[in-house]
Amino acid sequence: MVDLEASGSSSRRHRVVELAVVLLDRDLEPQGEFTTLVDPQGPVGPTHIHGIEPAHLAGAPRFGGIAGRLLGLLRGRVLVGHNVGCDRSFLVAEYARVGLRLPVVPELCTMRMATRYGEPGGTSYGLSLRACAAAIGVTGWRPHTALEDARATAALLAHYAPRAAGLDRLLTAAAAVRWPEPAELSGLSGADALWTARPAWAAPGNDSAPRSVPDVRNGLA
Structure with a gap:
């Protein structure tokens, strides 16, 4: 499960500013959560949406x-997101900037699943994560916070999975994908950096006074 916040809508012109991964096992039970802010080396973009300030x-x-640790988290897994094509395009662009090609992996889109399985008002590109989550009773979370969005997406997947065919096939295909080898990652600048989680007060619409931001290795687990 992957969710990104970015400095804009174009993966070619804009950059990732926050990233979260929620790992699930074959039974869709949580295995771990990882999140970090990401320095876009430029403007942070729409703070009024994602709540992130310079x-x-x-x-x-x-x-x-x-990049290297993220590859380790994604290796052998199905890429799942709400409008997963957008998340994938940003990941592909960011890896290209550091000289790596992100492999093509099996993927699932919970927005398309919401349309397919008949949630109220569904259209292929018209259902927000907030609307889909509310339709299955998931409320009280902060949209546009990468980790909370990823958790909401995981809840959607668990809700739709009993009606979805071919999940085992996707998992088998994911296990066969060739990922970059460790030697290919050795030249990355600043590899294995500390992951820096968004502080709780730095949420969309939260005007609380800032406090120090803790560094965490591997994000939150």
Whole structure:
């Protein structure tokens, strides 16, 4: 399960500013959660949407610093997201900037699943994560916070999975994908940087006074 916050809508022109991964096992039970802010080396973009200000990124790694560990988290797994094509395009662009090609992996889109399985008002590109989550009773979380969005997406997948065919086939295909080898990652600048979680007060619409941002290795687990 992957969710990204970015400095804009174009993966070619804009950069990732926050990333979260929620790992699930074959039974869709949580295995771990990982999140970090990411220094976009430029403007942070729509703070009024994602709540991230330039000051929040003090000490945050650049994408190259998390690229290797992120590959390790994604290796052998199905890529799942709400409008997963958008998440994938940003990941592909960020890896291209550090000289790596992200392999083509099996993927699932919970937005398309919401349309397919008849949630109210469903259209292929018209259902927000907030709307889909509310339709299955998931409320009280902060949209546009990468980790909370990833958790909401995981809840959607668990809700739709009993009606979805071919999940075992996707998992088998994911296990066969060739990923970059460790030697290919050795030249990344700042590799294995500390992952820096968004502080709880730095949420969309939260005007609380800032506090120090803790560094965590491997994000939150």
